């Protein structure tokens with residue numbers, strides 16, 4: 001099989017209180033079907049848990065899904081923790097339901113892509129692949 | 139890998155137990171690229187201290203959940219624990235969903251614990267190709283125990299015996315109606331049997347059946363005189379976990395005092411050398427597919443060369459490659 005060096009590793013986490021994981025599971029499957037290794041960490045994760053897992057798993061990308069509206073605190077916290085741990089080469093992306101003006105704010109602070117709820121699967125895959133290519137080897 | 143950190147620079151970070159360094163080194167080992175070989179060679183010199191425990195059993199038997207509890211419990215004695223959890227890659231896309239971490243989330247705050255998920259990437263037998271390389275990295279980094287969760291493939295995961303010092307087979311009640319679900323092959327590889335989910339009413343039957351089957355002589359207790367125990371656990375009620383930790387420790391002691399540990403280390407080394415040789419051969423075959431290999435295949439199809447002679451030629455080619463390094 002593949003030598004693996006080109007296999008993208010992505011951690012998918014659901015942060016916040018809401019208990020639905022159907023959406024993220026579909027995204028996880030889409031990413032797997034495009035050939036990625038997807039580390040799925042389940043529901044109700046804290047930013048601390050997400051960052052620690054991402055570092056241990058040495059992922060290229062973190063994908064955080066938030067439906068419960070706490071994104072303006074959660075994303076800055078994740079970015080800050082990554083920086084503290086010298087792991088800010090990990091690409092942070094987000095998904096879920098986020099109002100337009102907050103999408104802009106999040107992009108400004110370093111969230112590389114926000115994939116809202118109705119983003120087509122192919123766009124999700126291509127976005128992740130593009131971001132990893134742009135970052136380059138590390 | 140032009141802008142990337144050279145693997146040799148990661149060695150020091152691994153030996154200093156730096157989490158990011160360990161994680162990146164495992165990724166490099168997983169990539170299987172030549173570039174990481176000298177670093178892995180250096181790390182290998184620092185291995186041999188960790189106790190490696192393999193945990194296997196059919197899908198859904200509760201391996202990950204148990205590993206979470208087990209790890210938390212071992213930590214109470216101050217020892218550092220690493221977990222390598224393996225899940226299958228999709229044969230269609232090559233990608234994988236690695237979900238074992240979900241069951242171990244209570245461990246996430248502890249710096250003495252390291253969890254890594256790994257995809258099989260086409261390997262059969264319940265392990266990934268780079269599993270033991272990852273174990274080396276973790277061993278060199280000073281983890282006292284390394285727990286490997288195999289893919290739950292049911293009866294095919296015998297590889298773990300040639301990778302671990304202690305093999306734990308987890309069976310859950312009600313997964314197959316009778317104990318026949320635990321195939322003899324899997325039964326025989328256990329140093330310790332666990333019947334999980336003992337909070338369920340049908341668990342006792344599974345324990346009784348398992349014990350009965352073992353008295354029928356279906357298990358080998360090995361040269362150490364170790365009698366394979368059956369331990370009931372419940373992650374829900376936190377039962378049996380302490381007993382399991384004690385039993386793993388007792389097994390280690392039995393391996394050491396009987397000399398069996400050295401036998402197992404030898405078995406692991408033999409298996410690794412052979413497996414690695416196979417991998418090198420496969421990689422070389424792929425590399426020369428358009429060159430030497432296709433010439434040989436042409437000769438075979440013209441019936442000028444038989445398969446045996448062609449294989450010897452291929453091996454000679456690989457050897458030449460090896461000398462060049």
Ligand SMILES: Nc1nc2c(ncn2[C@@H]2O[C@H](COP(=O)(O)OP(=O)(O)OP(=O)(O)O)[C@@H](O)[C@H]2O)c(=O)[nH]1
Pocket residue numbers: 195196197198199200201202203204238241289290334335336337338371372373374375
């Ligand atoms: N009642 C009960 N359920 C349990 C126990 N341990 C695990 N489970 C449940 O069994 C299911 C499977 O558990 P896992 O730990 O994911 O099993 P696994 O063997 O790691 O599964 P795979 O990695 O998919 O092969 C989950 O729904 C757990 O909640 C237990 O002690 N009691």
Ligand SMILES: [Mg+2]
Pocket residue numbers: 201202203237238287
């Ligand atoms: Mg599991």
